[in-house]
Amino acid sequence: MWPVLAVLLSIVNGQIVLANSAINDQVDVFFGTENGGNVFPGPARPYGMVKMGVDVLDAKGGSAYSGYSPDGRINGISMMHESGTGGAPQYGVVAQLPLVGDVDLGSQQTIERSSPDSGSVGHYLVNATNGVTAEFAAADRAGIYKYTFPSGTTPSVLVNGSHHLSAPTRPWWTQYFVNGSLSTSSEGKYTGSTTIKGGWGEQSPWTIYYCGDFETAPSSINAFSGSQRFNSSTVSSSIQDGSFGFLFTFPEGTTSISSRVGISFISTDQACRNIENELSGYQIEDTVAETVKKWNTQVFGKVDIETDNSTLLEYIYTALYGAHLLPSNRTGENPYWSSTEPYYDDFFTIWDTFRCLNPLFNILSPSRGADIVRSLIDTWRNDGYTPDARSANQNGRTQGGSNSDIVMADAYAKNINDGINWEDGFSAMKKNAEVTPEYVYDPKAPDASNKEGRGALPDWLKYGYVTRAYTRSVTRTMEYAYDDFALSVVAKGLGYTSDAAKYLKRSTNWKNIWNPEATNSSVSYKGFVQPKNADGTFNGTNYDPLSCNNCYWTDDEYEGKPVEYVWAVPHDISSLVDLMGGNDSFSQRLDDMFALHGQGFADIGNEPSFLTPYLYNYVNAQHKTVELIRYLVNTKYSPGASGLPGNSDAGAMQAWLLFGLFGFYPVAGTTTYLLSSPFVPKTTFNLENGNTVEIVANNLSDTNFYVQSVQINGEDWNKNWFSHEDLFENGGTITFELDSQPIVWETGDVPPSPGHTNS
Ligand SMILES: *[C@@H]1O[C@H](CO)[C@@H](O)[C@H](O)[C@H]1NC(C)=O
Ligand SMILES: *[C@@H]1O[C@H](CO)[C@@H](O)[C@H](O)[C@H]1NC(C)=O
Ligand SMILES: *[C@@H]1O[C@H](CO)[C@@H](O)[C@H](O)[C@H]1NC(C)=O
Ligand SMILES: *[C@@H]1O[C@H](CO)[C@@H](O)[C@H](O)[C@H]1NC(C)=O
Ligand SMILES: *[C@@H]1O[C@H](CO)[C@@H](O)[C@H](O)[C@H]1NC(C)=O
Ligand SMILES: *[C@@H]1O[C@H](CO)[C@@H](O)[C@H](O)[C@H]1NC(C)=O
Ligand SMILES: *[C@@H]1O[C@H](CO)[C@@H](O)[C@H](O)[C@H]1NC(C)=O
Ligand SMILES: *[C@@H]1O[C@H](CO)[C@@H](O)[C@H](O)[C@H]1NC(C)=O
Ligand SMILES: *[C@@H]1O[C@H](CO)[C@@H](O)[C@H](O)[C@H]1NC(C)=O
Ligand SMILES: *[C@@H]1O[C@H](CO)[C@@H](O)[C@H](O)[C@H]1NC(C)=O
Numbered sequence: 001m002w003p004v005l006a007v008l009l010s011i012v013n014g015q016i017v018l019a020n021s022a023i024n025d026q027v028d029v030f031f032g033t034e035n036g037g038n039v040f041p042g043p044a045r046p047y048g049m050v051k052m053g054v055d056v057l058d059a060k061g062g063s064a065y066s067g068y069s070p071d072g073r074i075n076g077i078s079m080m081h082e083s084g085t086g087g088a089p090q091y092g093v094v095a096q097l098p099l100v101g102d103v104d105l106g107s108q109q110t111i112e113r114s115s116p117d118s119g120s121v122g123h124y125l126v127n128a129t130n131g132v133t134a135e136f137a138a139a140d141r142a143g144i145y146k147y148t149f150p151s152g153t154t155p156s157v158l159v160n161g162s163h164h165l166s167a168p169t170r171p172w173w174t175q176y177f178v179n180g181s182l183s184t185s186s187e188g189k190y191t192g193s194t195t196i197k198g199g200w201g202e203q204s205p206w207t208i209y210y211c212g213d214f215e216t217a218p219s220s221i222n223a224f225s226g227s228q229r230f231n232s233s234t235v236s237s238s239i240q241d242g243s244f245g246f247l248f249t250f251p252e253g254t255t256s257i258s259s260r261v262g263i264s265f266i267s268t269d270q271a272c273r274n275i276e277n278e279l280s281g282y283q284i285e286d287t288v289a290e291t292v293k294k295w296n297t298q299v300f301g302k303v304d305i306e307t308d309n310s311t312l313l314e315y316i317y318t319a320l321y322g323a324h325l326l327p328s329n330r331t332g333e334n335p336y337w338s339s340t341e342p343y344y345d346d347f348f349t350i351w352d353t354f355r356c357l358n359p360l361f362n363i364l365s366p367s368r369g370a371d372i373v374r375s376l377i378d379t380w381r382n383d384g385y386t387p388d389a390r391s392a393n394q395n396g397r398t399q400g401g402s403n404s405d406i407v408m409a410d411a412y413a414k415n416i417n418d419g420i421n422w423e424d425g426f427s428a429m430k431k432n433a434e435v436t437p438e439y440v441y442d443p444k445a446p447d448a449s450n451k452e453g454r455g456a457l458p459d460w461l462k463y464g465y466v467t468r469a470y471t472r473s474v475t476r477t478m479e480y481a482y483d484d485f486a487l488s489v490v491a492k493g494l495g496y497t498s499d500a501a502k503y504l505k506r507s508t509n510w511k512n513i514w515n516p517e518a519t520n521s522s523v524s525y526k527g528f529v530q531p532k533n534a535d536g537t538f539n540g541t542n543y544d545p546l547s548c549n550n551c552y553w554t555d556d557e558y559e560g561k562p563v564e565y566v567w568a569v570p571h572d573i574s575s576l577v578d579l580m581g582g583n584d585s586f587s588q589r590l591d592d593m594f595a596l597h598g599q600g601f602a603d604i605g606n607e608p609s610f611l612t613p614y615l616y617n618y619v620n621a622q623h624k625t626v627e628l629i630r631y632l633v634n635t636k637y638s639p640g641a642s643g644l645p646g647n648s649d650a651g652a653m654q655a656w657l658l659f660g661l662f663g664f665y666p667v668a669g670t671t672t673y674l675l676s677s678p679f680v681p682k683t684t685f686n687l688e689n690g691n692t693v694e695i696v697a698n699n700l701s702d703t704n705f706y707v708q709s710v711q712i713n714g715e716d717w718n719k720n721w722f723s724h725e726d727l728f729e730n731g732g733t734i735t736f737e738l739d740s741q742p743i744v745w746e747t748g749d750v751p752p753s754p755g756h757t758n759s
């Protein structure tokens with residue numbers, strides 16, 4: 001625990017009101033770190049380039065995706081990580097490791113924990129069995145380490161230039177050390193670079209530059225390369241996965257050593273400047289306090305919560321924290337082109353985040369949302385395509401569609417325009433929709449490029465669906481349709497009426513793979529999406545909508561079964577209601593998606609089914625949405641390290657939880673939000689434009705959570721949805737009256753289906 005701030009509580013009308021300055025104490029940085037959540041627990045600033053954390057070998061779960069695992073041996077404390085990803089570990093570069101006594105540089109050095117790690121916003125502490133305590137704190141592009149050594153020992157700090165994360169359980173996607181070099185002065189200031197390749201995005205070699213110094217001068221410095229130890233102020237290696245670096249040894253009896261490290265994708269000089277710009281001295285407390293301040297002003301202060309339920313307070317601020325670690329703001333750190341536009345990297349991945357994390361940014365911080373869109377457009381401008389995923393400054397991989405289209409349409413629809421060149425934005429989207437990306441061989445799915453854009457575009461353009469000649473044909477068809485809807489939104493707004501009509505029409509193409517006869521004997525209804533051949537026949541009349549083989553790269557569906565993908569048309573749910581035979585059968589089929597009332601076909605721990613529990617709103621059965629969201633939040637999520645139901649996926653899972661707790665959910669790429677029911681009596685959003693949005697839940701209790709009536713901005717509201725401008729442009733209030741009886745309270749129009757056409 002870091003004693004920076006005490007918890008400040010006041011009681012108003014029986015509710016605990018938290019002052020923003022103490023909110024960081026509500027955050028459990030270990031939430032979702034285990035059980036596949038893969039959240040990164042180390043210190044970082046919102047969207048920070050530096051994410052400082054421990055890296056472990058022999059993690060119980062196999063690969064340590066964020067570097068962290070509560071078990072295993074620590075082989076470095078490094079400067080860069082991703083958070084919450086599946087795929088494969090990325091980064092884990094630029095490391096130090098505190099050691100005592102004689103060090104065998106010819107073998108992998110590790111330390112072991114003597115107690116569980118302790119972490120809080122901006123600060124992390126490891127106690128090791130060698131008696132060393134390692135504390136560290138991150139700024140944006142630099143960080144600070146403070147080591148406390150036991151008295152009477154000879155302390156040293158290992159700087160291993162080839163350290164990086166690897167993927168023992170997925171060796172085909174592991175990173176490799178390529179080459180690197182380091183030099184040092186006698187005071188222990190060191191600069192160098194490390195080049196790495198590989199990883200989930202199959203990155204070509206990329207280089208990180210770094211600069212480090214120590215508050216105390218070392219008594220000796222050893223260079224090493226392989227098992228050779230020698231006296232030299234420079235050392236390098238170009239042996240794949242060779243070991244090289246420096247061992248800085250300090251005078252016997254030194255008990256406290258602090259070190260600062262800066263990183264840069266540009267040069268060692270810039271890495272050193274990043275230290276000077278961000279760290280005034282070696283006081284770790286100062287850096288922690290600055291980090292806490294940034295989280296409060298940029299993230300936590302955007303949302304005030306009133307509740308007497310401490311679990312919910314912890315959930316909300318912890319989820320806000322985990323939702324703001326990625327992407328990374330790398331403006332000024334782009335090695336490939338220079339530009340005045342913002343630059344963001346570590347979209348790992350947009351396939352995960354477009355549904356609700358990007359829409360969350362667009363509420364809490366639209367200027368940040370605009371920066372992200374500008375960066376996507378600038379990546380198209382200079383690199384050819386907007387990414388579906390990107391890290392280490394390289395696009396890759398695309399799982400289904402080109403979902404940056406939806407991120408862009410979401411901002412456009414919500415009037416988020418801050419500096420965005422929408423003509424270029426639309427050109428970038430059109431490239432996704434019209435230009436097949438250059439073929440890049442991918443051993444996981446060699447049928448088409450998975451680097452960027454839409455690999456199966458030739459089929460989409462020729463047949464109006466993706467045939468089984470391509471892998472993931474169902475996923476691609478469904479996502480290309482939704483992506484084309486996103487194009488129609490922007491085209492319409494820009495006045496390109498023929499493009500708007502063209503893409504709107506293309507957005508209905510998902511119906512081409514609807515097979516009205518498809519069924520499974522365990523369900524009473526018929527009609528699912530299914531792979532289709534080029535000649536227009538469905539591939540196999542017995543195609544099982546409840547199965548997807550492995551739901552992976554070479555299957556017909558990616559990370560979801562046909563029974564899940566059939567709902568993936570947020571732009572035209574009304575057509576789906578019709579195809580499924582009307583309100584009642586639509587609702588009955590929804591019941592089967594989760595185990596509350598039905599069979600439980602969907603996995604809320606993965607993104608394809610994120611919107612599904614809210615779809616009851618489209619047939620004015622909102623009480624069923626409310627009941628289901630209660631069930632999913634209360635049974636699938638829990639506080640603590642194992643609390644997420646799946647990979648966090650860069651904060652996507654936390655964003656889903658947040659909307660569930662707030663009581664509404666975005667339909668990405670549109671202005672619509674679907675109402676559920678809040679978990680807390682009062683939420684206030686402090687909008688960037690100075691307005692506030694209040695969400696008030698009257699008569700809320702453990703049993704009173706069904707909506708009886710709603711008012712928006714003081715007026716009776718008979719719809720179970722609202723649009724962005726109703727609240728988030730000028731501020732406003734939603735007031736829910738709650739009770740224990742599920743009733744159909746909504747008599748107004750169902751939520752819009754803007755992709756619906758009669759053609
Ligand atoms: C340095 O890092 C590499 C790659 O992780 C590792 O193989 C090597 O054993 C490390 N060297 C030392 C001395 O720990
Ligand atoms: C780490 O060790 C220090 C010194 O022994 C001790 O004061 C502290 O409580 C320990 N922290 C944890 C998290 O175990
Ligand atoms: C390191 O590897 C990269 C990529 O292969 C190459 O461009 C660079 O010249 C190499 N540097 C050295 C010092 O060998
Ligand atoms: C390395 O340099 C130190 C002085 O800094 C000296 O005492 C030592 O003998 C040298 N070792 C080797 C192997 O040259
Ligand atoms: C607090 O909220 C959680 C999550 O909804 C719930 O499980 C718990 O019962 C609530 N605690 C109290 C004291 O109401
Ligand atoms: C992103 O980073 C740049 C460079 O450090 C900085 O100027 C800018 O303010 C950052 N963006 C935000 C929204 O904080
Ligand atoms: C499905 O299509 C593939 C080629 O696209 C073909 O090889 C296979 O025989 C078809 N299977 C059925 C059951 O029609
Ligand atoms: C129905 O689904 C179950 C579960 O996927 C599967 O075992 C069975 O073979 C399916 N039956 C048909 C006729 O597709
Ligand atoms: C389906 O439900 C909506 C919302 O209640 C209603 O307006 C519509 O008439 C219903 N359709 C039919 C065919 O009953
Ligand atoms: C609050 O809920 C209770 C049931 O728990 C109900 O009897 C009462 O009428 C509700 N009050 C209001 C103001 O809706």
